Amino acid sequence: MTAAGRFAPSPSGELHVGNLRTAILAWLFARSTGRRFLLRVEDLDRARAGAEEVQLRDLEAIGIDWDGAVVRQTERAQLYAEAIRRLDDAGLTYECFCTRREIQDAPSAPHAPQGAYPGTCRRLTPEERALRRASRPAATRLRAAVSEWTVEDELHGRYLGTVDDFVLRRNDGVTAYNLAVVVDDAEQGIDQVVRGDDLLSSAPRQAYLASLLGLQVPQYAHVPLVVNHDGARLAKRDGAVTLADLGAVGISAEEVRGLIMASLGLPGDLKEALAVFDPAALPREPWVWDTALAMPGVAGGNRLN
Structure with a gap:
């Protein structure tokens, strides 16, 4: 079985900027190493009606593709x-x-x-x-x-x-x-797990x-989170943090992807980013998202107009 990476959201609601950033990173890690990229819906506990469809649509909107059919935990x-x-x-x-x-x-x-x-x-x-x-x-x-x-x-x-x-x-x-x-990871041939560093302690x-169980332990890469100005993990309550909410104030999915890629020091186009992707060059600190200004909360950041 060909090696693979994955993104595995819980369908508890819409993906926010932090989730989308992790998805992009998981995609870059997998594609840059010649792995398949799989999508698994972790719906054992917190599924909300319609959330999966919205999440898949948002991933496609920012340019993420995946190999094979979507897998759901409730089927396993x-x-x-x-x-x-x-x-x-x-x-x-x-x-x-x-x-x-x-x-x-x-x-x-x-x-x-x-x-x-x-x-x-x-x-x-x-x-x-x-x-x-x-x-x-x-x-x-x-x-x-x-x-x-x-x-x-x-x-x-x-x-x-x-x-x-x-x-x-x-x-x-x-x-x-x-x-x-x-x-799931072992059965799907996933040997690379890229996810938020809030999950490092579970590894x-x-x-x-x-x-x-005699199963292969994957290669881990726990990436920094996106946080609000209080340093707390970004959440829907922090305002316009989903593609739908940002779209409502005039910020397209492509522009959101551009902001995410800029926060990683990478070109806004995924193919261009893939060509220069280097995990060693990734930022190691959380990315502060300024929802009120719809801009990255870093010194010298550009306001979206």
Whole structure:
């Protein structure tokens, strides 16, 4: 199977400038290395009616193309179930009955990040599990044998991150993101994962899980986010940040792409950018988007008129 990169949005709403910038970067990374570029809709949890169609239209509007059919996670339940069965058979899972509040309130291991699972249900006896099962459905957690794992990232170098007993399947039966993304990437032949650097901390968990399943760990490149003036990740509440909203104030999709490419130090045309693309030359800091002025919030930036 030919190597591939991918963009994998959740159809929870329209893509904003930050999402589109990451999509362009994923496309550039893949195409510049001769990989296929795939599109996967991660619709296990947060799908909004009509959002997928709008997202695909917006990607096409800024010039992104992809290979093959769009894949949807909701069509892949059998693959996820088989992966969990393999982990079950190897004794690498256990039932968990904890609520989010119980996890937040429980004392965590030293140096563990906020929200890391403290292992409350790991040592339950069969009798204790049966008692809890009678009153609450169980989630399925990984029985991790490590507390840390190292990944290599093209922009961040070696990154050592926490691995806890993370959820594989929620107590409502929905497959958890960390398992689905590992299975999907391996099954699709994706060996290059380019995504926002807010997901860097999840890479060690996913790489560790891939190693347990005997799957290839992809090459990672976690790229800087687009943020507002407060330094928070850009969101729809920040004003005109989607193609539709920017179009309503007279800024075309082509002009939005031009702004994104300028923020990366690249020509506005994707083919021209591809010819000179060099990951080592990419900015390493977040890009500040000034919605009020519809311009990049950097010194010397050009106002859109």
